Amino acid sequence: xxxxxxxxxxxxxxxxxxxxxxxxxxxxxxxxxxxGPLNPIVALTIATxxxxxxxxxxxxxxxxxxxxxxxxxxxxxxxxxxIWLTLSDYLTRGWSSYIHPFH
Amino acid sequence: xxxxxxxxxxxxxxxxxxxxxxxTSTFGMWIFLITEIMFFGGAFAxxxxxxxxxxxAWVAGSQTMEIKLGAINTVVLICSSLTMVLSVHFxxxxxxxxxxxxxxxxxxLGCTFLGVKAVEYHGHWMHHEVPGPNFHFEHEGxxxxxxxxxxxxxxxxxTGLHALHMxxxxxxxxxxxxxxxxxxxTPEYNTPVEMVGLYWHFVDLVWxxxxxxxxxxxxxxxx
Numbered sequence: 093x094x095x096x097x098x099x100x101x102x103x104x105x106x107x108x109x110x111x112x113x114x115x116x117x118x119x120x121x122x123x124x125x126x127x128g129p130l131n132p133i134v135a136l137t138i139a140t141x142x143x144x145x146x147x148x149x150x151x152x153x154x155x156x157x158x159x160x161x162x163x164x165x166x167x168x169x170x171x172x173x174x175i176w177l178t179l180s181d182y183l184t185r186g187w188s189s190y191i192h193p194f195h
Numbered sequence: 196x197x198x199x200x201x202x203x204x205x206x207x208x209x210x211x212x213x214x215x216x217x218x219t220s221t222f223g224m225w226i227f228l229i230t231e232i233m234f235f236g237g238a239f240a241x242x243x244x245x246x247x248x249x250x251x252a253w254v255a256g257s258q259t260m261e262i263k264l265g266a267i268n269t270v271v272l273i274c275s276s277l278t279m280v281l282s283v284h285f286x287x288x289x290x291x292x293x294x295x296x297x298x299x300x301x302x303x304l305g306c307t308f309l310g311v312k313a314v315e316y317h318g319h320w321m322h323h324e325v326p327g328p329n330f331h332f333e334h335e336g337x338x339x340x341x342x343x344x345x346x347x348x349x350x351x352x353x354t355g356l357h358a359l360h361m362x363x364x365x366x367x368x369x370x371x372x373x374x375x376x377x378x379x380x381t382p383e384y385n386t387p388v389e390m391v392g393l394y395w396h397f398v399d400l401v402w403x404x405x406x407x408x409x410x411x412x413x414x415x416x417x418x
Binding site for chain 1: 221237240248266269276279408412
């Protein structure tokens, strides 16, 4: 089987595991610093890097069929649409009180 | 039993071969996980909206979280993901004993996570931070305590759903351990181990986002 040639080894898994532990230590350390609005941005960026490591190597998405890759990418895309449309509703509700285009 | 006989026994008649069967199972499992992503995604969106609306209450609620316990649980879960991926690896090589050891370690780490979570829940209970008639919250800050109750409602809903997934995962691991002991998994057929692996890593993925959102991002802010 051709898929076996690209299969990850124990070495890869251990490397990913160490990377996940290091990133956890970094994100806990950064939480103790007051970076203002940057705190959530840094924490979520680190979380996304960790999530990608889990998705690509532990869940073997990197070695999956094109169909699976397309499916998961579509899911992430729709998740972002869900968050984007929700926020564009809630964060603009106050606007109508001072923008009256027809007055 | 020769390999081709095992293969025949494990192959359902509507698949061309084992590879076709495994690809179908994997995609089916991913479709299920995608529905889970959308399901948890709704909760994350609610959390985000409320955090933007009731920022001060969110900061106050979030600062009651014990980062140390959250960090320990994150490490426990990452270790369990490693042992899970190793059990899949060994199952593919047909190493029954190593598969069993790794599955057992995953199960133990999963139970450790649930134990630490129980300690945290107990702390919230003792501090009257569980939403309901006995909810009581007095920390400095400019907010309505009712808004903190919403924070804790989402906290318990999200971590509770996550813990429920862990409990189901633990059940699946026990099932795999029994089947592995019976010698049901071979280098040709080990799809159940791989599918439970996907599920277990997904539960880890959810926690990867829950940990910073609930414990970390508001730790240094002033409400």
